[in-house]
Amino acid sequence: MRNAIWNYKLMNETHPTPETLDREARAQLEALETIGLDNLKNRDRLKIPPQNMPAQEPGVRRLNTREVTLGYSDAQARVEALRCLQCRNAPCVAGCPVRIDIPRFIKACAAGDHDAAIAVIKENSLLPSVCGRVCPQEVQCQEHCTVGKSLKDIGLAVSIGRIERYVADHERETGKAQPPPVKPDTGKRVAVIGSGPAGITVAADVRREGHAVTMFEALHKPGGVMMYGIPEFRLPKDIVRFEIDNLRRMGVEVRPNFVVGRTRALHKLLEEDGYDAVFIGSGAGLPKFMNIPGENLVGVFSANEYLTRCNLMRAYDADRADTPVARGRHVAVLGGGNVAMDAARTAVRLGAESVALVYRRTRTEMPARVEEVEHAEEEGVEFHLLVNAQKIIGDEHGQVRAMECLKYELGEPDDSGRRRPVAIPGSEFTMAVDTVIVAIGNDSNPLLRQTTDGLDSNRWGNIVTDENGKTSLDRVFAGGDIVLGAATVILAMGEGRRAAQSINNMLKPI
Amino acid sequence: MGHKIMQRRQLADEVVQLTVEAPLIAAERRPGQFVIVQLNDDFGERIPLTIADADAKSGTITLIFQTVGKTTHLLGDLREGDTIANLLGPLGQPTHVEKYGHVVAVGGGIGGAPLYPIAKAMREAGNRLTVILGARNRDLLILDQEMRAVADEFILCTDDGSAGRKALVTEPLRELCEATHAPDLVVAIGPPIMMKFCAETTRPFNIRTVVSLNTIMIDGTGMCGGCRVSVGGETRFVCVDGPEFDGHKVDFDNMIQRLGAYREHEDVAHEKCHLELQANERNASDT
């Protein structure tokens, strides 16, 4: 077995404390106020220091499951907001999948009017506390930000997501996050399948119009990937629960332990149970495997299984949880997306002695959020780039002992524009590991497709919809990962919005 | 919420039968399907249990299980009137029931529970039904009366001879395969090692053999892949593609290793050496 090879240098590097960051921000704010906030020229704004996100120290957080980032202070949020140039063409808005009026909400935040700021966001987004934390801002709004462009570094763009998170957290923590008003009952009923971001959005938007909504969820806790996949240290479950409770307060009926297609067929919901419309937001939950030898050995997990054991079943709490999880000593994670980072960082927290992230391409091609990649590295995850697993090797008990890998180099760009990794012949080497987590993504969950006649899907198994989110079946709509393939929270929410609009139009009295 | 326990019966030493209120599942379930049971939202484990019987009219399902792990023990301790927090189902592909001709249903230990509804459905579909039911000893026998009632021919065996024939279930199975009118279909459900040897018994005779796998599961909806098995060299998910597969294609050795991954009890190992020893003895005497 290898020795523990944690990068102690990174882990022990200290960062400014939240108190220091806040103190600095207050001083900066005071200085700006003496100039007069309304008198700030673009030149001045570009000189305002970008606000760092306070975070638990790497050496500390790798031993706990609490949230890593701690959130801006009020002063930090305002100073960061003052960096925004209020561009008339607002290029950031074009980068936001749900077209939040970013300059307007940032302006309100800069002025200290957080209520107005959150109201602007909520015109377009239902889950700002979540999106502020998990959106890949660097390839969405912040990629287009003029500040980042002027300073020639996307990393220096206005931290739109962090400001969004601040105003959303502020609203929730001060008890101001009330469920939206609900119109009088229309007598119409809508079934929502799945309780991820797509389903939550549809439930809220449809319920608002006065239609009765039942949200069916296969698992015992609602929230979709936000509950079972994304770990607590990145998205506290209290936030997800809060959003679900808000739905309940609006009068949405939440039915966990109900798998549509098995507990009840989809067409029966429409034909026998009196639902006027159905929305399918069943997600992409079908883990992909590598199809390499040894993948069914003991100690090989899909990231979904590993994360579900830890998040949903609380396996990290070994004293109380009945569900065990392999506490691997030497863990390899295959993949380079958010799922892979989450699995690797969970393994760190479960006490692994080494965690190797094995990715076929280079760091630039990693689809994970930049912040998560940095955090993973700080927590001691070793990156093995341009490497791919070929074979997993077990002992006589079928337990993983090693992994055979092959080295790669980047070749010509492929269809997606990313340079294609090409194997280097003869570069095989083995890595001693006892746990392998396959985190190369998810395909669409086939259960509803298999149990529902006439529901069209494409060759990847995604449900096909028209531009209004309608499927091939009458009165049946779909959105989120089940339509897009594994995508993002914000896209799922956007799809939900659109489908809810169509459902509301369809149910409008004529 | 939760599902109320309407009736509890102790079927054998460590075997409990619960009749549980679950009207939706009772209405939809078909033979071969199972439910996921969880006793506590936050820390409870999710375990699969086959639906042994259901009554759509009274809205109840019957679960039969052996108290082997923590969750089954807790479940076995529940009384009438108590509730089960979470019950998800019916899951899995139902058994394909049609008229095959002569069907032999082989049940070992607790495997008699999932086998019973399938045997009954096979008989109702017009098949001639032979049931072979086995257990380690007479105290561990379950559903023998019920099985006897549905079967055209009923063969009982125990390892120690305390009831019926002193034999492993594979013995009468092999005799049936050797008979002039060999079975058209064998359905074998029981401990993995028993299913493995049933499949080995029928393989030379080329008799289709269906087995029902009870792997470790978490979600039961195809989301985690924890239940995966190798069937004919391909990875399949027991919870959505199964639980029934062609016994001649299942990689039982891998499945047994995976089942043992978290097992504190050594009963699998125990069962395994026991059966393998006997099988070796038999092979030795064959040659």
Ligand SMILES: Cc1cc2nc3c(=O)[nH]c(=O)nc-3n(C[C@H](O)[C@H](O)[C@H](O)COP(=O)(O)OP(=O)(O)OC[C@H]3O[C@@H](n4cnc5c(N)ncnc54)[C@H](O)[C@@H]3O)c2cc1C
């Ligand atoms: C580990 C991980 C990390 C991620 N990190 C990020 C991130 O940082 N940023 C980001 O934007 N995105 C991230 N994603 C992707 C994001 O979570 C998904 O794109 C998003 O959750 C999709 O939402 P959805 O509503 O379509 O489906 P899901 O969130 O998948 O929810 C679907 C729900 O439907 C339920 N369901 C399925 N079938 C049925 C049925 N037949 N009956 C009843 N219920 C059913 C499922 O149990 C599930 O709870 C991550 C995903 C994973 C797995």
Ligand code: SF4
């Ligand atoms: S929702 Fe996402 S993309 Fe839109 S503004 Fe917020 S962080 Fe940017």
Ligand code: FES
């Ligand atoms: S139990 Fe999770 S995929 Fe089968």
